[in-house]
Amino acid sequence: xxxxxxxxxxxxxxxxxxxxxxxxxxxxxxxxxxxxxxxxxxxxxxxxxxxxxxxxxxxxxxxxxxxxxxxxxxxxxxxxxxxxxxxxxxxxxxxxxxxxxxxxxxxxxxxxxxxxxxxxxxxxxxxxxxxxxxxxxxxxxxxxxxxxxxxxxxxxxxxxxxxxxxxxxxxxxxxxxxxxxxxxxxxxxxxxxxxxxxxxxxxxxxxxxxxxxxxxxxxxxxxxxxxxxxxxxxxxxxxxxxxxxxxxxxxxxxxxxxxxxxxxxxxxxxxxxxxxxxxxxxxxxxxxxxxxxxxxxxxxxxxxxxxxxxxxxxxxxxxxxxxxxxxxxxxxxxxxxxxxxxxxxxxxxxxxxxxxxxxxxxxxxxxxxxxxxxxxxxxxxxxxxxxxxx
Numbered sequence: 001x002x003x004x005x006x007x008x009x010x011x012x013x014x015x016x017x018x019x020x021x022x023x024x025x026x027x028x029x030x031x032x033x034x035x036x037x038x039x040x041x042x043x044x045x046x047x048x049x050x051x052x053x054x055x056x057x058x059x060x061x062x063x064x065x066x067x068x069x070x071x072x073x074x075x076x077x078x079x080x081x082x083x084x085x086x087x088x089x090x091x092x093x094x095x096x097x098x099x100x101x102x103x104x105x106x107x108x109x110x111x112x113x114x115x116x117x118x119x120x121x122x123x124x125x126x127x128x129x130x131x132x133x134x135x136x137x138x139x140x141x142x143x144x145x146x147x148x149x150x151x152x153x154x155x156x157x158x159x160x161x162x163x164x165x166x167x168x169x170x171x172x173x174x175x176x177x178x179x180x181x182x183x184x185x186x187x188x189x190x191x192x193x194x195x196x197x198x199x200x201x202x203x204x205x206x207x208x209x210x211x212x213x214x215x216x217x218x219x220x221x222x223x224x225x226x227x228x229x230x231x232x233x234x235x236x237x238x239x240x241x242x243x244x245x246x247x248x249x250x251x252x253x254x255x256x257x258x259x260x261x262x263x264x265x266x267x268x269x270x271x272x273x274x275x276x277x278x279x280x281x282x283x284x285x286x287x288x289x290x291x292x293x294x295x296x297x298x299x300x301x302x303x304x305x306x307x308x309x310x311x312x313x314x315x316x317x318x319x320x321x322x323x324x325x326x327x328x329x330x331x332x333x334x335x336x337x338x339x340x341x342x343x344x345x346x347x348x349x350x351x352x353x354x355x356x357x358x359x360x361x362x363x364x365x366x367x368x369x370x371x372x373x374x375x376x377x378x379x380x381x382x383x384x385x386x387x388x389x390x
Contacts, residue, residue, distance in 0.1 A: 011038020011340075012347040016183070017369070019044060019084045019091040020065070021105070025138075025163070026171030026199065027094035027122045028061040033176050034090070035064030036340035036349050042088075042365050043067040044081060045358040056357040060337045064352050066361025068374050078104030080373065085110040085117055087369050089186070090179050094122040097132050107194045117192040118182040122175050124166075126198030138166035141199040145170075147207060154224040170203030227251070233282035234259065234272060237311060244294035245311035246301075248285070259306035263288050 016039040020031035028043075035041040043065050056062065070080045082105065085091050091110055093100050100106040100121075107119040124141045125131040142148040142165050152159035175197035186192045213219035225231040234250045250259035253272075260266040269284040270277035289297065294310050301308040312320060318329035318336055330339040333354035340349035366375035 010347075010352065011036065011349040012344055014038040014347070016040065016090065017088045018042070019081070019088045021081070021091070021093040021095070021100070022046065022067075023094035023122075025094070026167040026175065027092055028059075029168055030120070030122065030172040030175045030179075031065065031092055032061045032063060033172065034179075036351070038347065038349060039090075040368070041065040042084060042361075042369070043356065044084070045069045047071050057333075057355055058335060059355045060335060062355035062357075063332070063337070065356045066353075066365050067356040067359055068362045068365055069359040072103045072105065078109070080371075081105045082109060082113050083371050083373075084369065086113040087371070088114065088117060089183055090118045090120060092120040092122060092175070092179070096135075097123065097127050111192055115192055116186045116190055118179050118186055118195060119192065120175050120179040120182075120195045120197060122171060122197050124171075124199045126201060127196045138163035138199065141170070142166040142203050145200055145203045145207065147203050149223060150207075150210070150229055152223055153230070154222065158223065165206075166199045166203050170201075170206055171197065171199040174202035174205070231278070233278050233285055236282075238286050238289040240289055240294040240297055241291060242293040246289060246294060246297050247309050247311050249307040249309075251307070255305055255307050258304055259301075259308060262300050262304055262306055262308075 013034060016034070018031060018034050018039045018041045020027065020041055020043045022028070022043050022045045031041050031043065041064065043062065045067055047069055068080075071077045072081065085105070093105070095103075101108070107121075110119055111117050121127060123132070124136040124138075125134060139148065139160060142161075147165055147170075148158045148160075150158075151161060175195065178195040178197050182193050182195050210219055214221060219226050223229060228235060230236045232251075234248055234256055237245045237247050239245055248259065250256040256272055257266070260269070263285065265284060265288050270281045272281065292300070297308070298310045317323060323329060327339055328341075329336055330351055331337070332351040335354070337351070340351065343349070363375045366372050
């Protein structure tokens with residue numbers, strides 16, 4: 001356990017030790033989430049780093065961690081990682097299949113040192129299958145699962161949802177669920193295991209409800225033709241007079257009635273249940289939204305059950321009154337960032353430390369994990385945070 005940690009007060013995973021073999025994307029986010037929940041996360045960086053290409057001091061996915069720098073290609077590199085694995089509960093790696101084995105830190109080597117270890121593997125394609133050795137990115141993975149084809153207008157290419165759907169929802173969150181379930185099993189039986197978390201598997205799993213609707217004939221297998229994919233005129237987005245947007249989700253009849261009343265066109269638009277006239281209904285709603293600005297419409301729908309909300313940017317979101325009241329975003333070390341989630345009544349999760357640069361924290365890891373050799377590892381100089389990183 002890290003020095004100064006308080007069991008039960010620094011998150012529900014206080015006392016759980018995690019080794020993260022550094023990478024980019026879903027692996028670091030998963031390790032950040034475990035750190036947010038109180039785990040003692042030690043990131044193992046390669047010399048020269050493998051980050052996002054941004055200032056490490058601004059990389060929020062490296063908060064609540066400490067870091068050491070290990071050259072896994074050096075004679076002692078794998079031994080350093082195996083020493084950490086011997087003292088850890090969970091190890092996370094995001095290499096292509098076979099790479100960790102070639103470096104001498106694969107599941108067999110790590111679990112030989114620590115049979116209780118949960119070894120989490122984060123990849124896009126998974127550990128097997130014809131595409132397993134191939135490169136890919138979020139957009140590749142969500143494309144083949146059918147998820148990307150759900151998003152956007154029918155006469156335009158599918159819209160790209162940043163890398164939230166694949167990397168983080170289908171990848172990181174499934175990895176975290178998997179390693180925590182395996183940790184529960186390990187603590188009950190003394191037996192660790194390997195968790196194969198693939199973005200393609202997780203993203204496909206997220207579409208379970210839609211596959212059920214498809215089988216039942218309640219979902220058309222084409223874009224922008226369904227209740228929840230923008231095909232429905234009372235579940236979508238509309239441009240306002242100032243070129244911004246409002247989001248409408250007035251699915252239920254009573255919410256729809258309130259929406260139309262506040263919009264100001266009840267009785268002036270086609271009935272909502274006549275799907276043959278959904279195009280005309282959408283045009284009527286769109287024309288009305290274009291008569292006022294986004295902020296004016298936000299005021300109109302404030303304190304209502306019409307299920308209408310302004311579409312905000314990343315910079316605007318932390319200032320939304322509801323998110324501000326809940327503390328959904330927080331500021332730490334000069335960075336505005338999402339606060340840990342979910343929330344716990346007895347073991348609250350917090351942002352304890354700023355993003356750890358390569359090697360930052362090696363001395364305390366050496367002391368806390370009883371590995372004095374780590375304190376002799378190189379620590380690259382810190383890069384100062386820009387004056388206005390936001």
